[in-house]
Amino acid sequence: MKIFRFIIKKDLPLLAIVTLILIIFSGTIQLLKYKEAYQYEPYYSHAFQKLSTDNDFYQTLSNELAQANAESDNVYNEIFDFMYGEEYDPYTPPREIPSIMIEKLFVPSDDGGKYTPLAETDAKMLFQMSEQIDSQSNYKQLIADQIENYDRNSRRGIKDEYILKTAAKLKEDYSNVLQNKFDKPVDTRAGNVLITYLTTDFIPFFAAFILLFHRLSSEIQSRRLMQFSISKFGAVKFTISKTLTGLIEFFMFYIIYCLSSVAIFLTFDNKSGVLSAPLQVISQYELSPEALSVFQYIMAIMLTKLVYCIALGALIMLISFLCKKIIFSAAVGIIITTIPLLISKTYDSLSADLDRQKIKIIFSCDIYNMYHNLNYINLFGSPVKIYWLFLSVLIAVAAVSTVTLALYSRKRGAAYV
Amino acid sequence: MGVLKIENLSKQYGKKQALNKISCEFTTGINALLGPNGAGKTTIMNCVSGVIPKTSGKITYNGKDVFSMGAEYRTKLSFQFQSQPFYPSYTAHDFLEFSALLKGMDKSKTESEINRVLSLVNLSENKYEKIRSFSGGMKQRLAIAQTILNSPKILIFDEPSAGLDPFEREQFKRIMMKMKDQSIIIISTHIVSDIDTICDNLVILNKGSVVANDEPEVLCNKIQGMVWNVPKEDVPLLPYEKIYFEDTKSKTISITKPTEHSVLCEPTLNDLYFCGQLNKDIFISSGGDDK
Incomplete structure (x- = not known):
């Protein structure tokens, strides 16, 4: 723990600067979006x-x-x-x-x-309002229709076991959603902005890159690893300490990022009650089979992104450890940070291949589709929620990266005593 | 008293035999590994510190195999590399504090120990300066400070005087003298003046083999009567590769009088070094590597 405290203390100035810049940037974007959503006030x-x-x-x-x-x-x-x-x-x-x-x-x-x-202003305002009201008034009917569709599937004599299993699962999920009694209209403007922002924002990924791409660079090449491995700590503990403190520092950034987003949300909406409303009241989420409240969904987004960033961070640190020059680790780091996000924008070209799309959902951290309808993936004939597979894959990526780091640092440190 | 013992240590890099079944013993005090570049000094130190694997042989510390001691051995060991790595953005104090944490030192003792080692290497005034602003010599002194931090039982220095000015070299010797009663100090160098006045045990290496291993006085006695000052006019009479130069003198090692005007002289560590490279059979015939 002493070593953790020491490393974090040393990194605090950089962490503070990166956090401040990114939070200001993120806050500005959010404020502009809220301003747009609230343009017809009062x-x-x-x-x-x-x-x-x-x-x-x-x-x-x-x-x-x-x-x-x-x-x-x-x-x-x-x-x-x-x-x-x-x-x-x-x-x-x-x-x-x-x-x-x-x-x-x-x-x-x-x-x-x-x-x-x-009447232009009136029209826009009414359009915005209708979007909100339509989701809230229609979602139960839409879900009921969806359940009916699945029932019809089995009556039509579909024999594919996976399709039937998925339909049964979705029916069960939708039944859970319908159990949530929520009838009064709720102002979802701020909730909509926050959810849309959190699901599409790339800032945490870039924060992970900026904070971690240089974390372990030159440790091998400068022989610092060798030097520090001839100590009570040894090579493995040295590398793991640096890796874990890197992740802790990212976590500190992430907490501030999440709190600032929630704080901005609360300055616009602290009494509508949207947080306790079901997720389906949010426009575009009417058919989500997740029986979550808006608040629970926001937490789920934050956790999902955190897991993605931890896996990404561990991978970036492994690359920084292996690359001889910091410029290479920066280049590879930026590629693995941005390419998945760019790929996530190319759904149409692959729309025919549903399972492939779902794999893309996992690797591009596409939260919207992860919690949307048809959020099951075929895993050895059984329907599994995409986000469970997402969590398993990313935890595996983080674990494999960390274990590789540990083993390689043992090999490159004073490994023989 | 600690004993670090090397028995039949061999190290092979592909087809190249870097160390050939060498055996020697380092005890508490100052031990010098003397030899030209490529003699195997760094390979021995790397094997002893576990940086590289040995091909065969045994290394023990107080009778225990060092390769099975793990953290217990690493805690007792400190190794200063030829070019010591740092974090340039750290201050000298930060760097030593970080090293102290890695060495597992008590927090209560850390600050006083940092002050002690910084004062030993004359860096107290630069305690809070960033390492990136340090000169080469200052970095070398900081490396020495880091190595001696927490007074480890085994201290290994690879070319410690590189980058130090004459005053700092003397200071380094003083530090070694202070520590020699508590630690096994192994200094690898090809500069005889680094260790001539302080070394207790000398290991002379040549092409991966130990040519001689004993106290300097004992080794000097072995070549007593074999070191000759050769006057300038006689130098052309001898094969070029048998001559070496020390200060203003031309010297050679020979059991018999090499030229008519040659004069016998008292052997020095410098003569031992050249004897090890030019005429190692002298030690072998007198049992020099059988310690």
């Missing part, structure tokens, strides 16, 4: 509140908007006709629009003076 909150008390409010609002849009379209057509006449001729310059017509098309905006297109 009107949105007011409208959303009315939803709870007025059952027809949503329908009324939609009708009004449709009416406004129709009117706006008519005005556009009227203006176009006025400018170009009934027979459009590209060589004839358009007529100047009288100001009275412009005023008909535009209404003054709240910040005074400027004009915004009629």
